[in-house]
Amino acid sequence: MKYFIITNLFAGGGNAKKVWPDIKKYLAAKNVAYKAVYTEYADHAVELTKQILGKIAATKQKDVVIIAAGGDGTLHETLLGCKRYYEAHPTEKQVPISFLPIGSGNDFARGLKIPLKWEKALSNILHSDSPTTINVGHYTDLDNHTDGFFTNNFGIGFDASVVHLANRSSLKSNHFFGKFSYIAAILNVIINFKGFYAEIIPENESKHIFQHTFLLTTTDIPYFGGGINIVPTASALDDHLDMVVVEKPSLWQLILFISMIFLKRHLQLKFIHHYHEKQLFIKTNGNRYGQIDGEELGERTYNLKLETVKYPFWI
Known part of the structure; x- marks a missing residue:
């Protein structure tokens, strides 16, 4: 499995930037195959998501997951990027989204019973073996x-x-x-x-x-x-x-x-x-x-x- 991590280092009033080095150490220790990209402005995650999905399709990669690492706003933009991409490419198989809650609100994590501690949440992501279809608004x-x-x-x-x-x-x-x-x-x-x-x-x-x-x-x-x-x-x-x-x-x-x-x-x-x-x-x-x-x-x-x-x- 390969993970593309869309990371908002500004999430949580700077908390995300503080814990990100520890997250990278955790991933390295587990020998996880991943690529991280970083948001720099509002709606940047939308564009980054569409770019990632385009590369996945062009290289015919399988067994991939996009992780939104930040707060609920980062997840929102990641979902929007996915939906906009598949509106333009309706025949492609949808790549699942995961959420690493390192922001401030993290209501989605609470609602889906995702642990609010990043270590446990990341462990759950890495040990999951199949996507769950949920309903979004x-x-x-x-x-x-x-x-x-x-x-x-x-x-x-x-x-x-x-x-x-x-x-x-x-x-x-x-x-x-x-x-x-x-x-x-x-x-x-x-x-x-x-x-x-x-x-x-x-x-x-x-x-x-x-x-x-x-x-x-x-x-x-x-x-x-x-x-x-x-x-x-x-x-x-x-x-x-x-x-x-x-x-x-x-x-x-x-x-x-x-x-x-x-x-x-x-x-x-x-x-x-x-x-x-x-x-x-x-x-x-x-x-x-x-x-x-x-x-x-x-x-x-x-x-x-x-x-x-x-x-x-x-x-």
């Missing part, structure tokens, strides 16, 4: 006729606003204080966030309207936001997506919501709405921040179709 922008994919979640509103503010915090790049950038951003959004209009159309159902939406997250795994168990029953092994809509809560409702999350009973609250569907439609008005797998989408309106597609993972 796929969205279509019905206004712009574009599409994309997500391994974790697609969020509009609260979580996306937090990502936007935290990414612009001077604390984020600091390995020790980075986590406080999210705490500060959360408090800021809670105080200043205004609810927005959203229409939800589940598969084979009529329109559901929410006038004061606070959080709108579509997820393929149980976790978001670095370990928050937003949908305990969500699974990438089935072909459904889970959507959670939270109406703008009062202070006591917010406290109740947070408390119930720890008990995994928050989806029973009346101001929280949960959908489990093969296909969902979302429409909003007014510009709102969005995020995919922790990566910003900017501020815009949304008119989306969401569903799942399959891809092989080496897990």
Whole structure:
């Protein structure tokens, strides 16, 4: 088996760069055949993935795996690169993706029960002998006729606003204080966030309207936001997506919501709405921040179709 490792040394506030020398020593000690490439800018992993797949096809290599080494954003770009490549080369056999979690959030790893310690995660990769087909999220922008994919979640509103503010915090790049950038951003959004209009159309159902939406997250795994168990029953092994809509809560409702999350009973609250569907439609008005797998989408309106597609993972 040969491994192509797409490595983001900037992941985890510099943690990836710190542990990478130890990872290389581990691979050398195990006599692992691998080639590492390094991301240098946003979306670079998409291009690197397509280049790797092109070389694999040109040289007719077999028994290969692409490892995304970094955080959820690195995995997201690696998946996107694979999907874009196979859209252009639909007859080629898909090369499986694996994930080495050395970033900060690592929600995909939690959702798929991949160890968060890199030594154990890497050992599992090297001892795996066959891929597992999982379902990943796929969205279509019905206004712009574009599409994309997500391994974790697609969020509009609260979580996306937090990502936007935290990414612009001077604390984020600091390995020790980075986590406080999210705490500060959360408090800021809670105080200043205004609810927005959203229409939800589940598969084979009529329109559901929410006038004061606070959080709108579509997820393929149980976790978001670095370990928050937003949908305990969500699974990438089935072909459904889970959507959670939270109406703008009062202070006591917010406290109740947070408390119930720890008990995994928050989806029973009346101001929280949960959908489990093969296909969902979302429409909003007014510009709102969005995020995919922790990566910003900017501020815009949304008119989306969401569903799942399959891809092989080496897990």
